[in-house]
Amino acid sequence: QVQLVESGGGVVQPGRSLTLSCAASGFTFSTYGMHWVRQAPGKGLEWVALIWYDGGNKHYADSVKGRFTISRDNSKNTLYLQMHSLGAEDTAVYYCARAQGRPSHYFDRWGQGTLVTVSS
Amino acid sequence: SSELTQDPAVSVALGQTVSITCQGDSLRSYYASWYQQRPGDAPVLVMYGENNRPSGIPGRFSGSRSGNTASLTITGAQAEDEADYYCNSRDSSGNHNYVFGTGTKVTVL
Numbered sequence: 001q002v003q004l005v006e007s008g009g010g011v012v013q014p015g016r017s018l019t020l021s022c023a024a025s026g027f028t029f030s031t032y033g034m035h036w037v038r039q040a041p042g043k044g045l046e047w048v049a050l051i052w053y054d055g056g057n058k059h060y061a062d063s064v065k066g067r068f069t070i071s072r073d074n075s076k077n078t079l080y081l082q083m084h085s086l087g088a089e090d091t092a093v094y095y096c097a098r099a100q101g102r103p104s105h106y107f108d109r110w111g112q113g114t115l116v117t118v119s120s
Numbered sequence: 121s122s123e124l125t126q127d128p129a130v131s132v133a134l135g136q137t138v139s140i141t142c143q144g145d146s147l148r149s150y151y152a153s154w155y156q157q158r159p160g161d162a163p164v165l166v167m168y169g170e171n172n173r174p175s176g177i178p179g180r181f182s183g184s185r186s187g188n189t190a191s192l193t194i195t196g197a198q199a200e201d202e203a204d205y206y207c208n209s210r211d212s213s214g215n216h217n218y219v220f221g222t223g224t225k226v227t228v229l
Contacts, residue, residue: 035218037163045155045163045206047218059216095162104210105218106153106168113162 002026002109004096009114012086022079022096022111030054030074033099035107036081038092046092049081050099063089086118122146122211124221131227132197139193142207142221152190152207152221154183163206167192194226202228 008020022034036048049070050059058070069082079096093115097107124144132138142152151170155163165174167183180195190209194201207221 037220044204044223045157045208045220047208047220050216050218057216061217101153101168104150104153106165106208107155107163108165108168108174110162110164 002098004098004109004111006094006096006111006114009094009116011117011119013120014087014118016086017082017084018086018116019083020081020094020096020114020116022081024077024079024096024098027098029072029077033105034070034072034079035097035099035105036070036079037095037097037107037110038090039095039113040089040092043092048094050105051079083116086116088118090116091118092116122209122213122219124152124207124209124219126205126207126221126224128222129225129227131229132194133229134199135196137193137195138197138226139191140205140207140224140226142190142192143188144209144219144221145188146209146212146219147185147188147190149212150209151185152183152209154190154192155206155208156201156203157206158203166205197226197228199228202226 003025005023051070071080093113095113096111098109099105100108154167157163171183211217
């Protein structure tokens, strides 16, 4: 069965960096675009980033552009999110989600999420 | 960038019908997808495209679009439908970004 498992969350000091991972299984990872979505405590969902199936194109929300980098290793069936210059506003549960559909994606599978807390 | 606006909260009596709306310019170009999120859980896709339900989603869920408004309707609401619902679509400003709606809390009375 399709499974997405995020890891790498934790408590990090403001200004520091953190890398999240999303391990995929149960489907041909290399043929799907993937997204990161986050949710601050008590708030709504916020789209963060998209990477195409081959890693050839990447897109970012304005709120993270220049600070976050999405990447993937199709040989390891793993999606990544490198986060730099973290601030309190980045505190959230981070979900990876599989993309389906054209020309507009929908997210048909989600991981359970990993919590990132930015605090001194 | 685009914005998608939803009513913050709606309530529905058990067994009755409720519609959740999502408004935004991007919906003139792209269909919305809809996600149900119960407390402490990850979001779950409940509707996509013109009116498509993923496997396992009950038939009481349906979707529609008119102009810049997308709607998710629950016909015969059940207690387990009490949750937050979010719409999403691609941004229509020419990039390949995405935007979520502000979310609607559905309470089943």
